[in-house]
Amino acid sequence: GAVLEFADFKRWLVRDGREKGAEYRFDARATEPITEGEGSNERAVGVRYDGDEEVYADIVVDATGPAAPLARKLGVCELQREHQAIGVEWEMEGVDVDHPDYADLTDAMMLRLDHHLAPGGYSWMFHTGGDRAKVGICYIQNESHERYGDEGMRIDDYLERWEAEDPRLADAERIAGEQHRGSAHVQMPDGLSTGGFMAVGDTVPTIDPLWGEGIYKCMESGRAAAVTADRCLMGDDSSAAATSVYDDLWHTRVAPNIRTRLTMTRLLYLAGNERYDRLMADLDRLGDGTLSAANGGSVRALARLLHLDDASLLARFAREHLLGSQPG
Template sequence: MSADADVVVAGGGPAGLQFAREVTARSEYDVVVLESNDALSDNDKSTGGTFRQVIDRYGIPDDVVMAENEDVVFEAPGASSTLDIPGYVLDFPAFVEYLGEDAEARGAEIRTSARVQAPIREGGRVVGVEYTSGGERRELRADLVVDATGPRAVLAKQLGMFDPDSAQHGVGKEYEVEGRYDLDSMLFRFDHDDAPGGYAWTFPAGEDAFKAGICWIDDFYETHAPADDGTMDDYVEDWLAADPRWEAESIRAVHAGDAVSNNSINQRATDGLVAVGDAVSSINPLFGEGIRPGMESAEMAATVALAALDRGETFRERLAVYEDRWNDEKGLDWRIQRIVCELLYDFTPGQQRRFVTSAGRLSDAQVDRLQRYELTLRDYLELYPFDASDLSKARALVRHV
């Protein structure tokens, strides 16, 4: 049976839409994006904190940027350090909408209210997707299918492309607030009283507005939460009320979602399909930054996919070039960061304090490497206040992660 489109992308988040932008900008292939939400801008889970690489590399316009800030502040009980890392806070729904409009302007077709259910397989090869729209079951066949459905990983899971048992699961909740915010920084606070087994943050969000949120890794939350603690909303409300540097007047929006990290050395390609973004755990496991790596994975996958489409050979051997490139570039770093993350979110308050103090002593070159997630082992040893018990934990993690 002939294909309905050259490429079908399941999921219209940053990764899927960037894939569509790359293919339509660089070729004549027709691309259809299927998104389960009624509008692309319904994807409002993310805080939208990002860095210059995203703004410059992917041509993100000013009108979807809520705030630019000078630096990043790390805090812990009794310690604070400021790192010279400029950042941007995106209006995430507007950003996703912009990516969609740009992809459409370049020729992509975007179908919303279209929920992808399963891959269509023939002779062991993915040849399209089944999806539902308006209560009807439909099929869309394509030479290449892209799973960009985020942490749900709708297709990659069914195709057994990663091992959910080795995954680490985190949750986050954030309020977008109108009110006073005295800092010109993205602030991250490591303190189990504010966010057991995770961290709390505040980001500027334009004039008289800011974002305040909490996230934690499920396993470490269990270890560090008090027996009588409240809901995640209670934690965000306490965090909002905790500090004289900001004052909330009203809550404009609530964002929430989850993140799955499973060490990133995953299978990213199979016959007829590639997976990008959170669908294949591209997110940085240490701080949960997912927009930049998600878009980078889409760009990398699109380059390989275009070469495969040009040859009419979208089988695994050709598409796995993307998987190899990703694992060469990020695989080992992401594994190390997962280990570092598991130690950091499990730190005692004393270790949190020593970690934040050491972060303030990093050289400019180390800060640059930190921002690019390219810290060396030596950098980590300077940064991390390992106790004897951590070394045996680290040894166990190396085997597990």
């Protein structure tokens, strides 16, 4: 296995961008888009940052993650709190990665569905070498979190609970500075672009709702935006119609099954811990093929994982997500 050093990767991206002619302005806080035109003719022509600083561009791209100051003000995407997933992760040393009571985590990634540790979400240990691992928790702050969570517990409390209870972490120490926390929205994007403007990464949001995998998906959205920008600049047209090519690429190449995956995610976190145990036993029995097919959205594979007594779960899902509000 391999672990991507996210900070090193970002430094490499900056270096590579500079070599290709990009100019970076660090510590510049974008506050709002500069626009021209009214109503449906409104288009972005630049960005206001750090108070009254301005920069103009043929095409503006919002890549600020869930902050989304430009996408929000342009009405491209409204991120909703009830769909917000929060996460925290520490790299730790002294982790017993091959504890006799647990599966061997050497060179492996472990995801755990357990509402006791991550109500309405999941927790993970990713081995990073030797006795080190990234240990984290994330959950969506929605009705499943309320149902399974404990009053007054915050995300750091759940991580501390895990550290206190899991024998693999008995001697583990958090490595100073090796902390990562943030949020992403698990929802259907309203829109992705408008005249002179595209939103990429978790601004839209692009993270895979089921298993995270945000970095790869977000990079893919950047590539789709680059292809679109190239086309717009070649044709000297960055109207809403021209930038909408990005929407097509996003829906067909970047996140093709987004609606199914959002539904699967909500259904998954609605289930209780006993149902998770049964799901894991089924997956063990049915083999990796069923898991990959279900992960790809195959209705046949998903049906093999459902049982008669899931009817009440599905009814609750329909009540909370289909009748109450539209998914995403």
